[in-house]
Amino acid sequence: MPVRLRVWLLSVAVALTLIAGPRAYTVSITDSGLRSGPRTPDSAHRTPDSALCPVAQSSQSLAALINQCRQGSADAAVADFAAWPPDRVRPTSEAILSSNADAGTLAALVLLHTAAAIERGEFGRGNQPPHADLHYPAAVRAVRLLSARSTSDPRVRTFCSNWYVLASSMWCAGRHYVTAAQLLRGAKGQFDGDAEFLLAAGTAAEMLMGPYESEMEAMAAQSGSRAIPTAGGKWFSGGVLSSDRTDAEAWLRRAVSLSPGLVEARLRLGRVWCLTDRQADAIRELERVQQEGTQAGHPFASYLAATFLGQLHQHARRVDAARAAYEAAIAMQPWDRAARLSLGQMLVVTGRPDEGWAVVRGIAGAPSTGGDAWSEYRSGQFWQTFDRMSALAAWVRQ
Amino acid sequence: MTRRLSLPGPLCLAALAAIVAVAAVAIAQERPVFRTGVDLVRLDALVTDGSRPIGGLTAADFEVRDQGVMQKVQVATQAGDVSVALALDTSGSLEEGRLDGLVRAIEALMNLLAPADTVSLVTFSDRLVVRADSTRDITIVRAALQQAAPSGMTAVWDGLFAGLSLGRGGADRSLVLLFTDGLENASWLSEQQITESVKRSQAVIYAVRPPEPPGKVSVGQAGYLEPARRRLQQVVGHSGGSVLDTDSDGRLPARFVGVLNEFRSRYLITYEPTGVGRDDGWHRVEVRVRGRQAKIQVRPGYYANPR
Numbered sequence: 001m002p003v004r005l006r007v008w009l010l011s012v013a014v015a016l017t018l019i020a021g022p023r024a025y026t027v028s029i030t031d032s033g034l035r036s037g038p039r040t041p042d043s044a045h046r047t048p049d050s051a052l053c054p055v056a057q058s059s060q061s062l063a064a065l066i067n068q069c070r071q072g073s074a075d076a077a078v079a080d081f082a083a084w085p086p087d088r089v090r091p092t093s094e095a096i097l098s099s100n101a102d103a104g105t106l107a108a109l110v111l112l113h114t115a116a117a118i119e120r121g122e123f124g125r126g127n128q129p130p131h132a133d134l135h136y137p138a139a140v141r142a143v144r145l146l147s148a149r150s151t152s153d154p155r156v157r158t159f160c161s162n163w164y165v166l167a168s169s170m171w172c173a174g175r176h177y178v179t180a181a182q183l184l185r186g187a188k189g190q191f192d193g194d195a196e197f198l199l200a201a202g203t204a205a206e207m208l209m210g211p212y213e214s215e216m217e218a219m220a221a222q223s224g225s226r227a228i229p230t231a232g233g234k235w236f237s238g239g240v241l242s243s244d245r246t247d248a249e250a251w252l253r254r255a256v257s258l259s260p261g262l263v264e265a266r267l268r269l270g271r272v273w274c275l276t277d278r279q280a281d282a283i284r285e286l287e288r289v290q291q292e293g294t295q296a297g298h299p300f301a302s303y304l305a306a307t308f309l310g311q312l313h314q315h316a317r318r319v320d321a322a323r324a325a326y327e328a329a330i331a332m333q334p335w336d337r338a339a340r341l342s343l344g345q346m347l348v349v350t351g352r353p354d355e356g357w358a359v360v361r362g363i364a365g366a367p368s369t370g371g372d373a374w375s376e377y378r379s380g381q382f383w384q385t386f387d388r389m390s391a392l393a394a395w396v397r398q
Numbered sequence: 399m400t401r402r403l404s405l406p407g408p409l410c411l412a413a414l415a416a417i418v419a420v421a422a423v424a425i426a427q428e429r430p431v432f433r434t435g436v437d438l439v440r441l442d443a444l445v446t447d448g449s450r451p452i453g454g455l456t457a458a459d460f461e462v463r464d465q466g467v468m469q470k471v472q473v474a475t476q477a478g479d480v481s482v483a484l485a486l487d488t489s490g491s492l493e494e495g496r497l498d499g500l501v502r503a504i505e506a507l508m509n510l511l512a513p514a515d516t517v518s519l520v521t522f523s524d525r526l527v528v529r530a531d532s533t534r535d536i537t538i539v540r541a542a543l544q545q546a547a548p549s550g551m552t553a554v555w556d557g558l559f560a561g562l563s564l565g566r567g568g569a570d571r572s573l574v575l576l577f578t579d580g581l582e583n584a585s586w587l588s589e590q591q592i593t594e595s596v597k598r599s600q601a602v603i604y605a606v607r608p609p610e611p612p613g614k615v616s617v618g619q620a621g622y623l624e625p626a627r628r629r630l631q632q633v634v635g636h637s638g639g640s641v642l643d644t645d646s647d648g649r650l651p652a653r654f655v656g657v658l659n660e661f662r663s664r665y666l667i668t669y670e671p672t673g674v675g676r677d678d679g680w681h682r683v684e685v686r687v688r689g690r691q692a693k694i695q696v697r698p699g700y701y702a703n704p705r
Binding site: 175213337338341342344345348349351353356357358360361363364365366370372374375378 | 524525526527528531550551553559560562563564584586587588589590591594595598599703
């Protein structure tokens, strides 16, 4: 049984995920860590007083906490470490990084810093002061050192790749795509043969490529602002940033070639082609995902593939085909907003307003909890957070 | 198997026509009837002296130009049945005890409704939840609000679109009351899509912005509050509505009541377009009041080609 770290192993999240599937419920960033249910990145960037005021801390050394993380109560170690003041964290962490620590020690340090960063809401706050730059940069330094010292060890490479995908997903969940992209670009050379790493890198680039409705909006996105709107309904191929488009396409294509069964990579590649008006390629890829997604255990992918197809047909003024695609998506996930809003809006602006409004009203009766496909899509691979954290923890405990 | 009552064709049509005619007369005597569609243009106009509504105006007081061509108008001052769609941002706007203030505001608003008026409620964060559809029962609305835990990001345009859809419940006039800080960051629909939809809706939209408690706005958000307000005003302006700020939670009930009262004070101007195309896209409309200084808030035009 994997170690139970308090910040990510939450029985409710596990139960809901097991019952309803990995996409039905999410594990969310909160000020105090992760929790199940609706995600709250908005509140995550607010810093509660409790997160900034150090609570009672033990006198244990970091080496002792690392040992506790590997062999004792990891929960307690993380809680202790997260309460340390910055002027104690930095020098003790640096001391271990400067020593000739073994891979297991470094991995445990990565895990402790990452869990503490989550605990303190650093990912939700992004690069905002005052304490967002404490544990996360230390985790990055530790993982880079671990990776550099153990280039030939495939187990270490797997651990590091896993960490990069996890960290970038945390940033994507808070809509900090620039930070996610920077992190992954820096490590891409080491993981060019890792399909899941490439999917994460392609995701960050895809979310940054747009489309944008104005140059100012694009500049705001590139500067790392999470307040910029990123509407799914935008269709503006002229507003797609070419450098990110090139990266997104290249990395997602490579991910698909390395792992043809990676449905999410196919879905995102299809959307990249949608947004760049490569209609034939997009239709081929999205129709395949629509067919295979549900069978592969990713109904959200089938739903979004049908919705993106609808957008593509609508953009090409094939209204009947668009309607059929949207209706197929609605049939798959009746309560999800994207396809309903698209179909409703299309009908309203093409002269069938009563029909259009009725489609949207059909969302009435939806359960007040549960996932939202577009929202989860924008969160990258955040839906894998629990599994990835568990895998990192299990590795450290070995 | 279902048995059907059948009448000879001509007799059936004549009977139906008679029934419709009688019913139409009866309804017309009870309240104003507002037709919709491009045959009849409807303009919900707020006329003020700059701060307070001006009452008592008649059709003769209005000057309406459609694509620059003067039109002969009818004016109704009775609101008729009102459908109020509440679209509430629950992405965090309900934090800090705001829920109680919001319930009081909605109760105050519902207390002013006429017997045939209805309220619908949709909440939005990065999810849309229709919590009440065409009800007059405050207990339903209150219970629905209690379930609306603040979470997630802010899909303003999606919430507004859902609000527009709920305001179509067969009422004579539709009011959408959008409660949000306007910091859009999670919608599926784009600003352009919602703008085009608002232009095609008959509803009037009022956006009420909550007060931001000091220190609650992050550094990243602060620079976006005013641009967000401007964007909101642009979208809402296409309905003839406006954006209203609130300086404290305690003033929310007064703000909501004020919105309903202002909505009721609006004039419903209708006309059959003459001298202009009936199927030629966007029509710009200008409304003036003859012989006096007045500020008029009205949708800037309409689409004459719904198909």
